[in-house]
Amino acid sequence: MKTNKYSFTFVIMLEKILLPQVQQFIKAHEKEDPFSLSLKYKEVAGLPIKVVAEQIAARQKAKNKLPEWHHTEGIIFPPLISMEQCSSEASAKYKSTLISGRTLIDLTGGAGVDTYYLAKNFTEVHYIEQNHDLAQIIGHNLRMLNVDNLEIHECTAEAFLERLKGNVDNFYIDPARRDNQQQKVFRLEDCTPDVLQLLPQLLEKGRQTLIKTSPMLDLPLAINDLKKVKEVHVVSVDGECKEVLYLIDHEGDPSPKIITINLKKNGTSEIFAFKMIEEADAQVSYSQPKIFLYEPNASILKAGGFKVISGKYRVDKLHQHTHLYTSSDYVDNFPGRSFKIIDIIPYNKKAVARLVPEKKANITTRNFPDDVAVIRKxxxxxxxxxxxxxxxxxxxxxxxxxxxEKT
Ligand SMILES: C[S@@+](CC[C@H](N)C(=O)[O-])C[C@H]1O[C@@H](n2cnc3c(N)ncnc32)[C@H](O)[C@@H]1O
Incomplete structure (x- = not known):
């Protein structure tokens, strides 16, 4: 693994984080509030408490998001902004099932989570990151994680692509979704680097490219802008849509395959795939609620598979714009939440009080004028x-x- 441009003070600080006294302090105070700790202590073994408190805050974030890194000795956690922007272990592992080959270029290395899991399927991996300090930390971490097929490049994606001679198997790009004021952005042209600007080079120099975007980005718009999209993967973790991945290659597909996936805590997953054209052509039957009610998972809702899901699972839709489904016979593999209907009532307090005397319920709205707060009131x-x-x-x-009630 090659790195360069070491800053002396930065390296000293990294070494101090790894001192046994500092590591012991971090683990002993792992469950405490980092801000309170920073008021109580000044330094630990000569390292400013601010740096130690940041490590504790990052470890707390990593506990669920990156369990493998949390358990690994000698990991230095990057600044919180990188911990927030990085992929989770679950979604990074999913990505690693999508691409493989000889060479991988991760053009926006960041916290290195995607690089680490993707690296397992490639002979040679290049981590590109414009932030010097971040690249140093991740170089160290990936050594701790025994990655031995990696080269670190502290430069911009643009500069790396410009210098790149010949062709590579795969590019991966997960652009930063913050503007200069650190406000969240999601449109491809607002993220850095701008994938649309890089697109001609990615298509020219790579066999295929995997692009990670925010779920906020409109799917048909991104497919149109990225032009050569072959597959779209809409990834949820425990029911929350986390990212949308676009796989592009030289041919693309006029009607890309949309793969929706919900990765569950218990290690299982719900997968539902369809083609854009199938959704456009699908016939759907509508009905009043029957015995069971189904709510598709967040990935299906994001992907817009509203009609195909009805045909595939033989469930009726409640209304063209109400994305809830119903059946008389129970569909036990429906990708989403399933419920048994107790009753259907008008939207008024008296009717609800009769059926919910305990005055407590979980509320969801679909194609309804009032939001949950108003309905509760x-x-x-x-x-x-x-x-x-x-x-x-x-x-x-x-x-x-x-x-x-739940089935
Ligand atoms: C969303 S993060 C990547 C997270 C990474 N995939 C992970 O799982 O840890 C985006 C990263 O791209 C870097 N970046 C932004 N613009 C860049 C550019 N033009 N060239 C290279 N890196 C860039 C940022 O510094 C940031 O670390």
Whole structure:
């Protein structure tokens, strides 16, 4: 692994973080509030408490997001902004199932999480990062994690691509989604580097490129802008949509395959795939709620597979714009949440009080004029309990409440 341009003071600081006294302090205070610690102590073994407190805050974030790194001795956690921007272990592992080959160029290395998991499927890996200090930390961490097929390049993606001679198997790019004021952005042209600017070079020099984007970015718009999209992967972790990945190559596909995946805590996953054209052509049947109610997972909702899901699982849709589904026979492999309907009632306090005397319920809205806070107030309901209320517009355009319980 090659690195260069070491800053002396920075290296001293990194070495101090790894001192046994500092590591012991970090582990002993791992569950404490980093801010309170920074008020209570001045330094630990000559290292300013601010640096130590930042390590503790980052470790707390890593506990669920990056369990393998959290368990590994000698890891130096990068600044919190990089910890926030990096992929989780679960989503990085998923990405590593999508690409493999001889050479991988990760053009926006960041915290190195994606680099680390993707590196397992490549002979030769290049980590590119414009932030000098970050590249130093990640170089150290990847050594701690026994990565031996990696070269670190402290430069911009643009400069690296400009210098790159010949062709490579795969580029990976996960642009920074913050502007100069550190505000969140998601449009491709607002992120850095700008993938759309780099696109001609990526297509010319790479066999294929995997691009990670925010779920906020409109899928059809991105497919149109990226031109040669072959596959789209919409990734959720425990029901929350975290990222959308676009795989591009020289040919692309006029109707890319959309793969939706929900990675669950228990290690299982829900996968549902369809083609854009199938969704456009799909016929859907609508009905009033029957015995069971289904809510597709966040990846399917993000991907817009509203009609194909109805045909594939033989469930009826409640309304063209209400993305809830129903059936008489239970569909046990539906990718999302499933409920048994207790009753369907009008949207008023009296009707709800009769069915929810405990005055406590979990509320979801779909195609409904009031938001959850307003509904809670109007229906006098607290959050929680075993009942799940869906406020929706039905096939006859009536505002209704489905009172349900989990199957
Ligand atoms: C979202 S983070 C990448 C996170 C990474 N995939 C991970 O899982 O740890 C984006 C990174 O790109 C870097 N970056 C932004 N513009 C860049 C550019 N033009 N060239 C190289 N790196 C850049 C940022 O410094 C930041 O560390």
């Amino acid at each position: 109007k229906l006098n309901l607290k959050d929680g309990g075993n009942k799940y209320l869906f406020a929706y517009t039905d096939v006859d355009n009536q505002k209704k409440i489905a009172v349900t």
